[in-house]
Amino acid sequence: MTRTTEATEPAVSRLHDTVEDLREPMLEFLSGAVRCPSVSGDEDTIHGFLTDWFDANGWTYETQHLHLTAAGRAADPATEPRLEHRRNIVAWPRPPRGDAPTVVLNGHIDVVPPGDLESWTLPPFSGVRRDGRVHGRGSVDTKGPVASGVFALQALRNLDVDLPFDVAVQLVIAEETTGIGTRAAFERIAEPAAAIVLEPTCGIAAPAGTGLLFFRVEIDGVSAHTSAPWRGQDAFLHLMRVHSALSELADARAEDHRNEYFADIPTPVPFVMGTVRAGTWRAAVPDTAEMAGRWGVAAGEDLDEMRARIEELVAKVDADAGWGPRPSRVVWQHELPGWQSDADAPLVHAVRESIDIVRGSQTPLVGLTAATDAAQYGPRGIPTIIYGPGDTALAHSPDESIEEDEVVTSAQVLARTLLALASRTTS
Numbered sequence: 001m002t003r004t005t006e007a008t009e010p011a012v013s014r015l016h017d018t019v020e021d022l023r024e025p026m027l028e029f030l031s032g033a034v035r036c037p038s039v040s041g042d043e044d045t046i047h048g049f050l051t052d053w054f055d056a057n058g059w060t061y062e063t064q065h066l067h068l069t070a071a072g073r074a075a076d077p078a079t080e081p082r083l084e085h086r087r088n089i090v091a092w093p094r095p096p097r098g099d100a101p102t103v104v105l106n107g108h109i110d111v112v113p114p115g116d117l118e119s120w121t122l123p124p125f126s127g128v129r130r131d132g133r134v135h136g137r138g139s140v141d142t143k144g145p146v147a148s149g150v151f152a153l154q155a156l157r158n159l160d161v162d163l164p165f166d167v168a169v170q171l172v173i174a175e176e177t178t179g180i181g182t183r184a185a186f187e188r189i190a191e192p193a194a195a196i197v198l199e200p201t202c203g204i205a206a207p208a209g210t211g212l213l214f215f216r217v218e219i220d221g222v223s224a225h226t227s228a229p230w231r232g233q234d235a236f237l238h239l240m241r242v243h244s245a246l247s248e249l250a251d252a253r254a255e256d257h258r259n260e261y262f263a264d265i266p267t268p269v270p271f272v273m274g275t276v277r278a279g280t281w282r283a284a285v286p287d288t289a290e291m292a293g294r295w296g297v298a299a300g301e302d303l304d305e306m307r308a309r310i311e312e313l314v315a316k317v318d319a320d321a322g323w324g325p326r327p328s329r330v331v332w333q334h335e336l337p338g339w340q341s342d343a344d345a346p347l348v349h350a351v352r353e354s355i356d357i358v359r360g361s362q363t364p365l366v367g368l369t370a371a372t373d374a375a376q377y378g379p380r381g382i383p384t385i386i387y388g389p390g391d392t393a394l395a396h397s398p399d400e401s402i403e404e405d406e407v408v409t410s411a412q413v414l415a416r417t418l419l420a421l422a423s424r425t426t427s
Contacts, residue, residue: 145388269296339378
């Protein structure tokens, strides 16, 4: 049972009805947010919608112009364009006290492009509410979770709850690309006491997440006519050798990093090469080949050591195949470390208990293999969970949509989690 204090007990008893009273404003907020086509790079399309809401509801907020932050100045303009137009919003339901610790709710306001418009039943940025769901790009990832977080705090504000910590909502840009928005958010709140990262988890909390290394393998061979392939060196054939060796290593790593949070999936550290390219002509031995993808990284693994291990493996494949004077190249790209919160952290207990109470049954915690901005909090030793409504399988897909009841239920859980965390902080 969630422990309460005299300060939070009345709020707990009134919380359900207070959140339910906010159902329609919450879902209309979500619908309006989806109608803002805030594709990565163009997040400014939603900025006015959000600040208007904060103004109308008496919240305190600040904007972070990314080009004025250290993170923004270090960014590659080719990767993160238009930074002079892109802003984070950091908002508080009550003005921050300055001397109190801060719990952050982090959600990203950028979405991926809609892709083929013919694949959508409804326009991708319609925000239509139909059949108990809100439809459109970003409804799952992550405007639905953001709506749950914002209205959980609005409910606590309406209840006039005095928490022993400040709560800040960080609405950040560029999570779908480089995570620069959350890196900049640390320039405003450097040491959060705890972090709830608002992502779709089907309403199940995740206190652990897999990191990743994005990389590319490039191979040069020697072309020859396909009637005499022995006169060349087949770069694609060698690429498959490298892929096979990496797959064997990845399979061996699966059991090494399994724990209670990843018990029901094939591997907690997925390896996938998402793109492959080879050759230039069907009647010629491929003289070039490359593949690019991701390598899963577990909590506590050293990223430099993992990169070295992969490079050594690729070099061994070259040597075993007698690949000669043109060694395969490994080009490293984006990275995120793995992380796992302490199972005894008050935040982890608070969210577990809150989910069980709201759902009326015990729900296991899980680990996520998807990369999120939680990887910028957990490795710093900040107690972190990922939580929110929505099915990740529907994110980034045509006909993305989220169940309205799940958005409201998640607001109940988040509000109760903050009350439970307050009780554990003061008890």
